[in-house]
Amino acid sequence: xxxxxxxxxxxxxSSYLYILPAFIFYILFVLFPLGDTFITSFTEWNGISEKxxxxxxxxxxxxxxxxxxxxxxxxFVLIIFYSFLPIIIGLLIAGIMIRxxxxxxxxxxxxxxxxxxxxxxxxxxxxxxxxxxKGPLNSGLDFIGLEEVSRAWLGSFDYALPSVGFxxxxxxxxxxxxxxxxxxxxxxxxxxxxxxxxxxxxIAEFFNVTLPSLKGExxxxxxxxxxxxxxxxxxxxxxxxxxxxxxTMIPSMFIYKKAFQMNQVGSASSLGIMLTLLxxxxxxxxxxxxxxxx
Amino acid sequence: MKxxxxxxxxxLLVSFGSKGETLRILAExxxxxxxxxxxxxxxxxxxxxxxxxxxxxxxxxMATIKLKMADNNPPDLAHGNQGFTVDxxxxxSGLVIPLDKYADQYGWKKLFARGALAEFLWSDDGNTWGSGxxxxxxxxxxxxxxxxxxxxxxxxxxxxxxxxxxxxxxxRVSKDAGELPIALGGADGWPIIxxxxxxxxxxxxxxxTRRWIFDAKNVKFDTPNRIKAxxxxxxxxxxxxxxxxxxxxxxxxxxxxxxxxxxVFNLTGTWMTADFNSGMGDNVGAFxxxxxxxxxxxxxxxxxxxxxSSKSSNPDLAAKFLAHLMSNEFVDDLMRxxxxxxxxxxxxxxxxxxVEVIAASNALVGANAKTFYTDWATPGMYDTVTQExxxxxxxxxxxxxxxxxxxxxxxx
Numbered sequence: 292x293x294x295x296x297x298x299x300x301x302x303x304x305s306s307y308l309y310i311l312p313a314f315i316f317y318i319l320f321v322l323f324p325l326g327d328t329f330i331t332s333f334t335e336w337n338g339i340s341e342k343x344x345x346x347x348x349x350x351x352x353x354x355x356x357x358x359x360x361x362x363x364x365x366x367f368v369l370i371i372f373y374s375f376l377p378i379i380i381g382l383l384i385a386g387i388m389i390r391x392x393x394x395x396x397x398x399x400x401x402x403x404x405x406x407x408x409x410x411x412x413x414x415x416x417x418x419x420x421x422x423x424x425k426g427p428l429n430s431g432l433d434f435i436g437l438e439e440v441s442r443a444w445l446g447s448f449d450y451a452l453p454s455v456g457f458x459x460x461x462x463x464x465x466x467x468x469x470x471x472x473x474x475x476x477x478x479x480x481x482x483x484x485x486x487x488x489x490x491x492x493x494i495a496e497f498f499n500v501t502l503p504s505l506k507g508e509x510x511x512x513x514x515x516x517x518x519x520x521x522x523x524x525x526x527x528x529x530x531x532x533x534x535x536x537x538x539t540m541i542p543s544m545f546i547y548k549k550a551f552q553m554n555q556v557g558s559a560s561s562l563g564i565m566l567t568l569l570x571x572x573x574x575x576x577x578x579x580x581x582x583x584x585x
Numbered sequence: 586m587k588x589x590x591x592x593x594x595x596x597l598l599v600s601f602g603s604k605g606e607t608l609r610i611l612a613e614x615x616x617x618x619x620x621x622x623x624x625x626x627x628x629x630x631x632x633x634x635x636x637x638x639x640x641x642x643x644x645x646x647m648a649t650i651k652l653k654m655a656d657n658n659p660p661d662l663a664h665g666n667q668g669f670t671v672d673x674x675x676x677x678s679g680l681v682i683p684l685d686k687y688a689d690q691y692g693w694k695k696l697f698a699r700g701a702l703a704e705f706l707w708s709d710d711g712n713t714w715g716s717g718x719x720x721x722x723x724x725x726x727x728x729x730x731x732x733x734x735x736x737x738x739x740x741x742x743x744x745x746x747x748x749x750x751x752x753x754x755x756x757r758v759s760k761d762a763g764e765l766p767i768a769l770g771g772a773d774g775w776p777i778i779x780x781x782x783x784x785x786x787x788x789x790x791x792x793x794t795r796r797w798i799f800d801a802k803n804v805k806f807d808t809p810n811r812i813k814a815x816x817x818x819x820x821x822x823x824x825x826x827x828x829x830x831x832x833x834x835x836x837x838x839x840x841x842x843x844x845x846x847x848x849v850f851n852l853t854g855t856w857m858t859a860d861f862n863s864g865m866g867d868n869v870g871a872f873x874x875x876x877x878x879x880x881x882x883x884x885x886x887x888x889x890x891x892x893x894s895s896k897s898s899n900p901d902l903a904a905k906f907l908a909h910l911m912s913n914e915f916v917d918d919l920m921r922x923x924x925x926x927x928x929x930x931x932x933x934x935x936x937x938x939x940v941e942v943i944a945a946s947n948a949l950v951g952a953n954a955k956t957f958y959t960d961w962a963t964p965g966m967y968d969t970v971t972q973e974x975x976x977x978x979x980x981x982x983x984x985x986x987x988x989x990x991x992x993x994x995x996x997x
Contacts (some may be wrong), residue, residue: 339655339678426831444834446772448981533976535775535832536982551648553964554674581997 332561339552349561359562363569364539365452366521369541372456373463373520378512380460381467382505385475386497389483400472404465411462415529419445420459422530445531451539455530459520467512474508475501510581514574521570542566600808607635608902611653611660613889614640615856618922619725619910626918627909634902646975654680654894661897662906664889665721667704668961669714672890676711676720681717681892683709687904693722693911696928700949703795704886704957715799724910724919726927728885728955729779732843732851732861732871737764741849749787749877756826759849767821768848770839771831771978774971778959780827780852781818781974782884783874788814788958791882794956801962801995805842807988815984816979822978832979854885855942859923864940869938873945873954881948885955887927915994962995971993 332349334342353359384403393399406414421428422444429441444454478500486496524543527533533540533548542562550559612620617640624636639660641649645826647666651674653659665672665681675681688694694702708717711859731752738744741762759766770776785794789810797804821827834842837979843851844864851857854873873881891910893903909915919926920935927945934940949955960967973990976982982990 300738337674337677339651339674340682352863419835422833424833443772443830446830446833446979446981448976531772532774534772534972535979548968552670552967554651554670555964 328560334557336557370520373459374516376460377463377467380464385471407465411525474505478504609660611663613646651761659894661903670964691908723887725888766826769827769831770836770841773836777974786882806992819984855925871941882954
C-alpha cells in the first residue's frame with residue numbers, strides 16, 4: 292500500500308491514452324492537411340490530375356503578382372479595423388467602467404457582446420442590407436440632411452474597404468471589451484486607492500494603473516484579432532466578394548478562387564502557406580514587442 | 586438491438602438491392618423543376634428504374650463538381666460547365682465519355698443547325714475546344730437579351746430599337762426624363778458580363794468573339810471593333826445610364842427593382858423570363874440587342890451541358906434519360922417550368938412575354954449571333970472580366986485599361 296505515496300519516477304503512459312482520441316483528430320484534420328498543403332505548394336495541380344513538381348515556382352509567381360501584393364496591403368488596412376480599433380474601444384469602455392458605475396451593466400455588456408456570438412454569415416448579410424444604396428444607413432443620412440454623404444458603400448472603390456473593416460470593428464469590440472473588463476476586475480483595488488492618494492485623475496489612473504495591468508489581455512486580444520484580420524474570409528465573401536474591382540480583395544479570397552474556380556490548387560496552397568507564415572511572423576512580432584523585460 | 590439490426594439490413598437491402606437500375610443524377614439547382622418533371626415521366630415509362638437526384642446551388646456546384654466526378658462512386662449523369670475550367674478538366678482527366686454514339690442513335694445532331702453544338706465539341710485530350718467529339722448536350726437555350734418596361738418606353742415616346750444607336754438614344758431620353766435607363770446588379774460582378782456581351786455583340790463580329798473564346802491564347806482580343814465596344818460601355822457608364830449605385834446592388838435586388846418599376850431596360854438572360862412575367866405581367870417586353878448596322882447579337886449559349894460519367898455502370902440508361910430530356914415530347918414540359926427550349930415548342934406560348942422572348946431567341950439563333958459568355962475563355966477570365974468591368978462601370982478604369990487587362994488574361 293505504501294508505494295502509493297512514493298513519488299513516481301516513471302511517466303504514466305496510460306494518461307496519454309486520454310488525449311489519444313483528440314490527438315488522432317488533430318493529426319488527421321490539422322497536421323496531415325497542413326503537411327499535404329505544404330507539399331502541394333511545390334507542385335502544379337488542377338485538383339484531380341497527377342501533381343507536377345515545380346519547386347518554388349508558385350511562390351515566386353505569387354510574389355510577382357501585383358494583385359496578390361495589393362490584397363496583402365488590404366489585409367493590413369483591415370488589421371486597423373479588426374484589431375486596433377476594437378482594442379482601443381474595448382479599453383475605453385473598460386476604463387470608463389472603473390470610474391462610473393452604471394445600473395444594469397450586465398445587460399449592456401450582453402448587448403455589446405452580441406455581435407461576437409453571431410455567425411459571420413448573418414453579420415455579413417445584415418450589414419450588406421444596412422449598407423445598401425437604399426438601406427437604413429443611407430436613409431438615415433438622407434433624413435438628417437446628409438444626402439451628399441450617402442452612397443453605395445460596398446460598391447464604392449474608395450469606401451468599400453473601410454466599410455467592410457467597420458463591420459469587423461463592430462464584431463470584434465465586444466470580445467475585447469469582455470476580455471478587458473474581466474482583466475480590470477482582477478486589478479487590486481489598492482492600486483486605484485494609491486493612485487487616488489497620489490492625486491491621479493481619471494486619465495492618469497487609466498494610463499498608470501489600468502493599462503499596464505491589462506498587458507496580458509492586450510496581447511491575447513492582439514493575437515486573436517490580428518490573426519482574424521489576416522485569415523478573414525467569410526465577411527468579405529458575403530459582403531463584396533473582393534469587389535468592386537479588386538478593392539476589397541484579400542489573400543484568403545485568392546486562395547478560394549484559385550483552388551475552386553481556377554483549378555490552380557498548387558498555387559492556392561503556396562499562397563496558403565505564405566499567409567500562414569505571415570500570420571506566424573506577426574504573432575511572433577507581437578510576442579517579441581510585449582515580452583517581459585527582465 | 587434487434588431493431589437496429591433490422592434497420593441496417595433494410596437500408597443495405599434498399600441501397601444494394603436496386604443498384605442495377607438506379608440512375609444517379611447531380612444537377613445545378615436551376616434545373617430542379619426540369620429534372621423533377623423528367624424523372625417522374627422516365628420512371629413511369631421505364632418500370633424498375635429508380636432515379637436519384639441531387640441538386641447544388643451554383644457556387645457549391647461549381648466548386649465541387651470536378652471532385653465529385655473524380656470520386657470512385659460518381660453520379661451517372663451530371664452537369665458540367667462550358668470552358669476549360671470544368672468541361673476541359675473533366676475531359677482531360679477522362680472522367681466523362683463522348684456522346685457521339687448516342688447523338689447518332691437518338692438524332693441529337695439533326696436537331697440543330699450546323700455548328701450550333703460547337704460549345705460541346707472537344708478533342709479527346711481536352712486541350713482543343715470548339716471542334717472534335719461531342720462532350721455534353723443540353724435541351725435548354727439561354728440567351729442574353731434586353732427586357733424592357735413597356736409602359737415606361739411608351740410614355741417616353743420610344744419604340745423598340747432596331748439599331749444600337751437607337752438603343753443609345755432611348756437610354757439618353759430615359760436619363761433626361763429622370764428614369765434609371767438600365768437596372769444593373771453590378772455588385773455581383775457577373776451580371777456586367779451580360780451587359781458587356783450585348784455591347785460587344787453590337788460592334789464585334791460574333792464569329793470573331795466565338796473564335797476568341799474557343800482559343801483565347803491565339804486569337805487577338807484587342808481588335809479595333811472591340812476597343813470601340815469597350816469605349817461605348819465606358820461612355821454609357823459615364824453618362825450615368827446604369828445609375829450611380831449599380832456596384833452596390835446585387836443581381837437579385839436589381840431584378841426586384843426592375844419588377845417594381847425602376848429601370849426602363851434590364852439586360853439579362855432568358856432564365857429570368859418566368860420571374861419577370863409573374864412580377865410584371867403584360868408590362869414587360871423583350872427584344873434581342875440590335876447591332877450598330879441592324880441585325881442582332883448577344884451573349885448566350887445552351888444551358889449547362891449534361892455529361893455521362895466514364896465510371897457509370899450503366900451509361901446506356903443515362904443516355905436514354907438524356908434522350909428523354911432532348912426529345913420533342915419534353916419541349917413543352919420545359920416551357921411549362923419556365924425554360925426556353927433549344928428546339929421549337931409545339932404548344933402555344935403561355936404569355937406575351939414568352940412570345941417576345943422566343944422571337945428574340947429565334948432571331949439570335951437564325952443570325953448565328955450568340956457569343957457565349959466572356960468568362961468561358963480562360964480559367965482566370967471570370968475573375969479578370971468581372972473585376973475589370975466593375976472598374977469600367979465605376980469609372981475606376983478606362984476602356985483601354987479594360988482591353989489591356991483582358992488581352993493579358995487571354996494569354997494565361
